[in-house]
Amino acid sequence: MIEAVEGAKKKNGQLTPNPALNGNGTDEAESPQELTEASIPEIWKRLNRYLSDKAPILATHLKLANLPAIFGPNSLAIRFSSEYNHAYEACDGEANLRRIEDALKQVTGTPIKVYFELVSSSAPGVPAASPPPARVPQAADRKKQLMGLPLFRRAGEALGAQIWHVDEDFNPIAPPRPAAEPEADTDEI
Secondary structure: OOHHHHHHHHHHHOOOOOOOOOOOOOOHHHHOOOOOOOOHHHHHHHHHHHHHHHHHHHHHHHHHOOOOOOEEEEEEEEEEHHHHHHHHHHHOOOOHHHHHHHHHHHEEEEOEEEEEEEEOOOOOOOOOOOOOOOOOHHHHHHHHHHOOHHHHHHHHHOOOOOOOOOOOOOOOOOOOOOOOOOOOOOOOO
16 A cells, blocks of 8 residues: 555655645745735735635725725724725624634734724825726615615614615515405305
């Protein structure tokens, strides 16, 4: 049996994968980087690469954020323009916050506390990101409006329900359809 494994090594090369040669460019082979003002751009790139492999949807949301700023010792403030409210809300959830903090620990080697901020587009000193597609804010606003209605709000509170899709012609405040008149009973006894 050992000879077969050794023969396979000679014939096929190394059996255990080498993370530095896995071809996906992850940070597994890179050493941790200390969090400083100068290292933020590199840490941000590494974080996005790491999350692209582990949590691609979260990474997509984070790409809409501005470059983070150091908020305090081992603390980062990640800022989103108000146009990207949907990405801010997605990242600010407890599970995604934990994923980001775990990923930052992998990248920096130390625990980093993350805070999210929503800033107006016209804030001075904050570079404006490219505008989102015109349809995205409308859909997000519509979902937020619907979640404010009593039925949807109670479903969200009691069941953790969320609105994923809304048909364009859906009108939750439309008057109910008139009840159909019961047909006269023509069966005689």
